[in-house]
Amino acid sequence: MIRKPALAVVGATGAVGAVMLQIVSQHEDVWGDVRLVASPRSAGRKLAVRGEETEVVALSEEALEGIDVALFLVPAEVSAQWAPIAAAKGAVVVDSSAAFRADAEVPLVVPEINPHALRVRPRGIVASPHDTTLAMIPAIGALHAEFGLDELVVSSYQAVSGAGRDAVAALRTQMSLVAGTELGTGPGDVRRAVGDELGPFAAPLALNVVPWSGTVEDGGWSSEELGLRAETRKILGLPSLRVSATFVRVPVITTHSLAVHARFESEVTVERAHDILATSPAVVLYDDPEAADFPTPADVVGTDPTWVGRVRRAMDDPCALDLFLCADNLRKGAALNSAQIAEAVAAELASPASPGNPVRGRSGSL
Amino acid sequence: MIRKPALAVVGATGAVGAVMLQIVSQHEDVWGDVRLVASPRSAGRKLAVRGEETEVVALSEEALEGIDVALFLVPAEVSAQWAPIAAAKGAVVVDSSAAFRADAEVPLVVPEINPHALRVRPRGIVASPHDTTLAMIPAIGALHAEFGLDELVVSSYQAVSGAGRDAVAALRTQMSLVAGTELGTGPGDVRRAVGDELGPFAAPLALNVVPWSGTVEDGGWSSEELGLRAETRKILGLPSLRVSATFVRVPVITTHSLAVHARFESEVTVERAHDILATSPAVVLYDDPEAADFPTPADVVGTDPTWVGRVRRAMDDPCALDLFLCADNLRKGAALNSAQIAEAVAAELASPASPGNPVRGRSGSL
Numbered sequence A, B: 001m002i003r004k005p006a007l008a009v010v011g012a013t014g015a016v017g018a019v020m021l022q023i024v025s026q027h028e029d030v031w032g033d034v035r036l037v038a039s040p041r042s043a044g045r046k047l048a049v050r051g052e053e054t055e056v057v058a059l060s061e062e063a064l065e066g067i068d069v070a071l072f073l074v075p076a077e078v079s080a081q082w083a084p085i086a087a088a089k090g091a092v093v094v095d096s097s098a099a100f101r102a103d104a105e106v107p108l109v110v111p112e113i114n115p116h117a118l119r120v121r122p123r124g125i126v127a128s129p130h131d132t133t134l135a136m137i138p139a140i141g142a143l144h145a146e147f148g149l150d151e152l153v154v155s156s157y158q159a160v161s162g163a164g165r166d167a168v169a170a171l172r173t174q175m176s177l178v179a180g181t182e183l184g185t186g187p188g189d190v191r192r193a194v195g196d197e198l199g200p201f202a203a204p205l206a207l208n209v210v211p212w213s214g215t216v217e218d219g220g221w222s223s224e225e226l227g228l229r230a231e232t233r234k235i236l237g238l239p240s241l242r243v244s245a246t247f248v249r250v251p252v253i254t255t256h257s258l259a260v261h262a263r264f265e266s267e268v269t270v271e272r273a274h275d276i277l278a279t280s281p282a283v284v285l286y287d288d289p290e291a292a293d294f295p296t297p298a299d300v301v302g303t304d305p306t307w308v309g310r311v312r313r314a315m316d317d318p319c320a321l322d323l324f325l326c327a328d329n330l331r332k333g334a335a336l337n338s339a340q341i342a343e344a345v346a347a348e349l350a351s352p353a354s355p356g357n358p359v360r361g362r363s364g365s366l
């Protein structure tokens, strides 16, 4: 391929899409044509990308014609329907939804951790993990490479933008309803003040935390909690890794946090863990409680890496570490990871002779 | 003792003190005289208790004269100095601070779980656990009695009122500064808006979470995280229980939440755990995700019990449960538990002939 690959950003108008347009603009020499796609509701809107006002077109077979790489940043049901169509038209699809993450024929890729997985994509589709998995994997993957991961216990502190732009609008409204009041001291007073302004959540988020995200699955688990387990196993190639997670939404706009208890096969030390984290790609070590150096979402938002602090060896288990980490769910958690995958595909397309390259045509055989 | 016992509420003007005055007013026939005590700053202020405006007196030797039971609801350093003085004057001290929780000669009591511990108090002092421990113990203690507790991994979502009334004021101010803005999307933008209004915290709490509470201890642990471990071991009588905790402050006014991964010695089922939790004192089971029934701080605040939901058996460990619980840190977490202890002492003082009763005079021998 001599011309630069053509890119479609499907879901350009969403929360992830907005960050993707920034990244595409910053890395402007990677792509040839860039086509912006969304639902028919957005057709005709103009969005700035690479310094140009560009018209959004409605998702259709025609909109996917002549595309080399299609970034899908849309709800899972839209991806489930349209990603195979894009692949059949010859595009490599990079999907950020949950639609294909569990599909054995779709690689689930974090470029710093399992870049090799990208090469085998029989359906012409590559999936990017859930934002919560992505917040954790750069750090946990690096520690696994040294110590051998045995078990994870994870609690999340998830930002509302992980649930999309409507969720952000709902929290903004709720914040205005409770600020300047004395609410939050009597049972249900915040719920009454918030009324119908719950957005996509089951309970208010302002002055509250809500222990739920995803759909209800067997045994009382949420789809997102089980997703973290399945995705971590798949990315790290550890099919019997023990994982327990409790997912909790918190009143933060953007940047997920996780408290992680990780047990390894060998003994750990904080010193060695610090060394590993300080030198791992996509990870920043920020860990000095004496100086109040630990990551918080308000400090991490808008940055690319996963920030790790509060690294401690478990008091009662020489093989376990406790730590706290934050990552911007719209950047590494979504747009950035998908962009990294797409750019790796673009590089591969630019060198078609490299051995072991997946045959592009195969994706068309679906 | 024929007259009703005289009570001193030391710290009557604080966050816990305010709730204590409500409880003392509701249980008005327990006590004879009720004396309200605080720092010299508050002397002369009037507060309502049992329907009467009552003058606050400054803490002094004189203020502790003739008191049978002294509730200490003051900073730990004030308790450390004054509780032994109150005990030497013949009062039984019930202390809600951290000052005596680790003292082998001071029982640490949760009346539903270890009421027997109250009887042996060689220093004349009884301690009430940290609010985070108290949020968890009614539920975990009940499950322990059935399944035998082996290990706990705990992540907290702590309300600001756990850090006192100044912390509440700081979050209220911060909420007003960020509501109605587009803040929370760029690195440090919330921190700049909040400026000096951090209150007792190292970072903003509005639109943020902060993975720290307590003082810095060895190995990167916070005093509160280690406190949860030591207190749980002491209350349950399990000196080698394995405990890992990560404590995180969240923008909630009152009511702490905890995500708990509890491993037991025997196999667990959700059904049996539900039965136990539904019938345990001081616990409410609220667990039906299909109906969005799980506890949140906004619904639990102002109520007495620990609310438990999201009860799941670990996917990869038949002996472990994952659950989420909420408890009002000012009620069961502080004032209510201390009041329960004080009322148990009052009942004991009313029946001085009961066998095995601690000799009141011993506390004066300190």
Ligand SMILES: NC(=O)c1ccc[n+]([C@@H]2O[C@H](COP(=O)([O-])OP(=O)(O)OC[C@H]3O[C@@H](n4cnc5c(N)ncnc54)[C@H](OP(=O)(O)O)[C@@H]3O)[C@@H](O)[C@H]2O)c1
Pocket (backbone or CB within 6 Å): A010, A011, A012, A013, A014, A015, A016, A017, A037, A038, A039, A040, A041, A042, A043, A059, A072, A073, A074, A075, A076, A078, A096, A097, A098, A129, A130, A131, A161, A162, A163, A164, A165, A166, A329, A330, A333, A334
């Ligand atoms: N937010 C995160 O942190 C995050 C992280 C990782 C993965 N993800 C995943 O990324 C995807 C997008 O998330 P988001 O947060 O950006 O959601 P969002 O803010 O709600 O945006 C949804 C996007 O999908 C488009 N869309 C919806 N229905 C469509 C249809 N029928 N045809 C074509 N386009 C359609 C919307 O276009 P219109 O404007 O025209 O409606 C919009 O561009 C989801 O699958 C999500 O699970 C999100």
Ligand SMILES: NC(=O)c1ccc[n+]([C@@H]2O[C@H](COP(=O)([O-])OP(=O)(O)OC[C@H]3O[C@@H](n4cnc5c(N)ncnc54)[C@H](OP(=O)(O)O)[C@@H]3O)[C@@H](O)[C@H]2O)c1
Pocket (backbone or CB within 6 Å): B010, B011, B012, B013, B014, B015, B016, B017, B037, B038, B039, B040, B041, B042, B043, B059, B072, B073, B074, B075, B076, B078, B096, B097, B098, B129, B130, B131, B161, B162, B163, B164, B165, B166, B329, B330, B333, B334
């Ligand atoms: N807040 C919780 O959820 C919680 C839960 C469990 C345990 N505790 C513990 O309970 C205690 C009180 O907490 P809080 O949240 O109520 O604190 P707070 O709101 O800051 O109130 C502190 C109280 O202590 C009094 N005080 C301070 N210095 C004093 C002195 N030198 N002499 C006499 N009184 C003095 C204050 O009186 P002035 O008004 O005169 O200053 C006020 O009544 C602390 O040890 C805390 O760790 C709190």
